[in-house]
Amino acid sequence: MPNTSNAPTQNYVPGEHPDLKPPIGQTGILLWLRKNLFSSTFNIVLTLATLYFLYLVIPPLLNWLVLDAVFQAGSRDECRALGEGACWGFIDKRLGQFTYGFYPIEERWRVNLTFLLLVMAVLPVLWEKMPKRRIMLWFSVLFPFVSAWLLLGGFGLESVNTDQFGGFMLTMIIGVTGIVFSLPMGILLALGRQSQLHFIRWICTGFIEFIRGVPLITLLFVASTMLNYFLPPGTTFDLLLRVLIMVTIFSAAYIAEVVRGGLQAVPKGQHEAADAMGLKYWASMRLIVLPQALKISIPGIVNTFIGLFKDSTLVVIIGLLDPLGIGRASLSDSKWQGLATEVYVFIAIFFFICCFSMSRYSIYLENKLHTGHRI
Amino acid sequence: MNLVKNAVAAAAASLLLGGTVQAGTLADVQSAGHVKCGISTGVPGFAFTDDKGDWQGFDPAVCKAVAAAIFGDTSAVKYTTTTGKTRFTALASGEVDMLARNTTWTFSRDTDLKLDFVGVNYYDGQGFLIPAELGVSSAKDLDGASVCIQTGTTTELNLADFFRTNGISYEAVPIETNSEGQANYEAGRCDVYTTDASGLAATRSALEDPSAHALMPEIISKEPLGPLVRHGDSEWADIIRWTLNAMITAEELGVTSANVDKMATGTDNPEINRLLGSEGDLGAMIGLDKAWAWRAIKMVGNYGEVFEQFIGKDTPIGLDRGINAQWTDGGLLYSPPFR
Ligand SMILES: N[C@@H](CCC(=O)N[C@@H](CS)C(=O)NCC(=O)O)C(=O)O
Numbered sequence: 001m002p003n004t005s006n007a008p009t010q011n012y013v014p015g016e017h018p019d020l021k022p023p024i025g026q027t028g029i030l031l032w033l034r035k036n037l038f039s040s041t042f043n044i045v046l047t048l049a050t051l052y053f054l055y056l057v058i059p060p061l062l063n064w065l066v067l068d069a070v071f072q073a074g075s076r077d078e079c080r081a082l083g084e085g086a087c088w089g090f091i092d093k094r095l096g097q098f099t100y101g102f103y104p105i106e107e108r109w110r111v112n113l114t115f116l117l118l119v120m121a122v123l124p125v126l127w128e129k130m131p132k133r134r135i136m137l138w139f140s141v142l143f144p145f146v147s148a149w150l151l152l153g154g155f156g157l158e159s160v161n162t163d164q165f166g167g168f169m170l171t172m173i174i175g176v177t178g179i180v181f182s183l184p185m186g187i188l189l190a191l192g193r194q195s196q197l198h199f200i201r202w203i204c205t206g207f208i209e210f211i212r213g214v215p216l217i218t219l220l221f222v223a224s225t226m227l228n229y230f231l232p233p234g235t236t237f238d239l240l241l242r243v244l245i246m247v248t249i250f251s252a253a254y255i256a257e258v259v260r261g262g263l264q265a266v267p268k269g270q271h272e273a274a275d276a277m278g279l280k281y282w283a284s285m286r287l288i289v290l291p292q293a294l295k296i297s298i299p300g301i302v303n304t305f306i307g308l309f310k311d312s313t314l315v316v317i318i319g320l321l322d323p324l325g326i327g328r329a330s331l332s333d334s335k336w337q338g339l340a341t342e343v344y345v346f347i348a349i350f351f352f353i354c355c356f357s358m359s360r361y362s363i364y365l366e367n368k369l370h371t372g373h374r375i
Numbered sequence: 376m377n378l379v380k381n382a383v384a385a386a387a388a389s390l391l392l393g394g395t396v397q398a399g400t401l402a403d404v405q406s407a408g409h410v411k412c413g414i415s416t417g418v419p420g421f422a423f424t425d426d427k428g429d430w431q432g433f434d435p436a437v438c439k440a441v442a443a444a445i446f447g448d449t450s451a452v453k454y455t456t457t458t459g460k461t462r463f464t465a466l467a468s469g470e471v472d473m474l475a476r477n478t479t480w481t482f483s484r485d486t487d488l489k490l491d492f493v494g495v496n497y498y499d500g501q502g503f504l505i506p507a508e509l510g511v512s513s514a515k516d517l518d519g520a521s522v523c524i525q526t527g528t529t530t531e532l533n534l535a536d537f538f539r540t541n542g543i544s545y546e547a548v549p550i551e552t553n554s555e556g557q558a559n560y561e562a563g564r565c566d567v568y569t570t571d572a573s574g575l576a577a578t579r580s581a582l583e584d585p586s587a588h589a590l591m592p593e594i595i596s597k598e599p600l601g602p603l604v605r606h607g608d609s610e611w612a613d614i615i616r617w618t619l620n621a622m623i624t625a626e627e628l629g630v631t632s633a634n635v636d637k638m639a640t641g642t643d644n645p646e647i648n649r650l651l652g653s654e655g656d657l658g659a660m661i662g663l664d665k666a667w668a669w670r671a672i673k674m675v676g677n678y679g680e681v682f683e684q685f686i687g688k689d690t691p692i693g694l695d696r697g698i699n700a701q702w703t704d705g706g707l708l709y710s711p712p713f714r
Contacts, residue, residue, distance in 0.1 A: 097428045163453050225461075228468035239470075316416070317551075319455040319465065328416050328554045329430075329456070332423035334691040337581035340558060 075335040090339050101166015114147045162240040166321040174312040178247045186255025211253035219246040224318035251308040258300035262293035295369045302362035306355045323347045400611035409451045412438035413471035416456045416552045419577040420685045420692040430454050433685045437475040437602050443674040444618045444667040460527035475602040479529045489606040493616035498698045500594035502572035507589045514593040518543040523556045523565035530570050533596040571598050580691040621668035623710040625677035632676040639669050650713045
C-alpha cells in the first residue's frame, strides 16, 4: 500500500516532534476555494452560474469600456469611425466642463487648490495619528473661509459668480458643506429634542418633524422660487447659498434622528454616573454621553451623508448644473449627440468612488472605536 | 443679525404691499451687468453647451441678441435652465428676467399666468415620432400606444384632446425633460414620443440611427413658440420684442452680420437706416442707444442666419424654413415696421 499521507514514517522522541505542514487542500487558496465556493452542491451550482455570467458580461464590457473605446476625437462621427466602443473622446473634450462647470478657464487653478486644501483640511480630522495634528486642525477650522475666498474671489482675486459653478465641483461643494454643517447642527437638534426645557424641546421636535415631513425637492423649490416672493424686490440672495442652507437643514434633521437613536442607546446609568461626579450638562454630554452615542450612530450618520451626496443631483431641477445637468446640456450638442451612456457611466463612476470611500471610512472608524465595550 | 432683521422686515413689507409691480427691469439688468435668461435643459439645436462651455442654440441666441443690444456683449447673460414645469415660476418669481425656451403662446399663459409673450420666433405644431418598424402611417392608428410626454406642457393637454376627439386610448409615460424623453423612447419604454415637431426633429437627429425613426404626417396643434417676460414691465417687454423684430426685419431687408457694418454707414433704404441708427433715434425710445439693433445683428446675426446656423437644412436637425419663412417668401414671419 503506497503511503499517501505525509505523516512521518519515522518515530520521534517524545517532545521532539517537528511541526508538520497541514495536508494539501487544508490551507491557502485551495481551502478558501473549497470552503467558500464549492462547499455544497448548491454552492457549486451558484459558483458555476456566476462564473458563466461573468464570462458573458466582462469581455463585452471590457471591450466597450477600454479595448474598443475611442479616447480622443473631435465629434461623435469621428468616434464612430475610429472604434465600436465607448466614445471617451467626448468626456475628454468636456472634462473641464464636467469638473468645473462654467468656472472661467484661467481661474480654474483656484478650484484645484481648494480641492487640495480640502484634502489637507480633512486629513487631520479623519486621521488620528497624523503628525502635527493639532496645528493642522487649526487649518481645518480656517478652511471654510479660505475656500470661500478662493472660489468666490474678491480681495485681490477676480470674483467669480456662483452661477458659474457647476459639475463635480458643485457636487463637492454641496456635499462637503452639507456634511460639515449638518453634523453639528444635527447633534444640537438631537440634544434639544431630549432637553428638559419644554420650549427648546418643542422647537427642535417641530423643526425636525417638519423638515423630515417634506421632500428635499420641495425645499429646493422653496429655495429657488418661493423665497423670491418674500424677499423685497431687488434683493439678491445667492441661489447656491439658499440651496446650501436647505440641503444642510434637511440633512441635519435626519442626522438629529440618527443621533437621538444613539443617545437613547446610552444607558441611563451613564447619565447618572456623570451627574454623580458633579459634571454639568455640557461637560457630561461632551465627556460621557456623546462619545458613546456618536460611536453607535456612525453607520447611520455616514448613511445620511451618502444620501445627501447623492441627493445633490436634485439641484438640476432648479437650474443648477451638477454633472447630470452638464451632461444633459452637452448631449444636446449636435456634434456629440447620442452618447448618453458614456456620460452616465462616467458620472456613475465618480459617485461610486465618493460614496464607496465614505462607507469604507465608516467601517474603519467603527473598527477603530470598537473598544469591546458592549452596552 | 441685522441683515436677517432687515430681510424679515422687508419681507413683511413686501407681503403687506402685495404683488407690487416690478418696474425698472432694464435698470436692474444694467446695474447687474447681465440679463438673466431662462432656457431649456437641453434640446439639440435649440439649447446646448459647446466644447468651450458656452450656451448655444436657437433659443440662447435671443438672450444673446438682447444682451448685445443692451451691453454690446453676448456673454453678458446669466442662463438658468428650466424644465417645462419650473419655467413659469422661475420667470414670475424674478429668478429670470426673460424666457427663451420652446414655449407656446397660449391664452391662459398670457393672461392667467400673468406673462407677456413678446413675439414668435418659431411657428410649430405638435407631432409624433415613432420607430419606422412599427409600420403605423397615421396617428389615428395609435390606439393603446404608450406615449412619452413632458409634464407641464401644452403637449400634454393637446394629446389628451386629440385622443379623446378620435375616440382612441393611450397610456402616458410622463417625463421631465427632453433628454429623459429621448432616453425613454430609445429604451422602448414608450412606443411614441410626442412634443413640438421641431423638438422631435432635434431629438430624432440625436438618436443612434435617425433613419430608423420617422415623424408622422399629422400635426395636431398650433404651437407658436416665442420669448416671454412677466407682466408689469412693458418697457422691458418692448426691448425683447423689438430685438426679436430687429432680427426678423434685418433678414427681410437683407441685413446680415456680414454686411451690417457697411449698411450702418447709411443706405438709400430709410427703414434700414432707422433700424441701424444712421437715421432718427429709435433706440432712445426703448431706453437704449442708436446702435442697439446694429449690435444685435452684428454679434448674433439676423433671424435667417440664426435659423440656418442651429436648426436649418445643413445642420443635423435639418428643419425647413416652411411657415417660418418671411412673409415675402410666403411664410408667417411678419415684423411690424421700424418707424
Ligand atoms: N411648446 C410646448 C412644449 C415645450 C417643451 O417642453 N418642449 C420640449 C421639447 S422640444 C422642451 O423644450 N424641452 C426642454 C427640456 O427638456 O428642457 C409648451 O410650451 O408647453
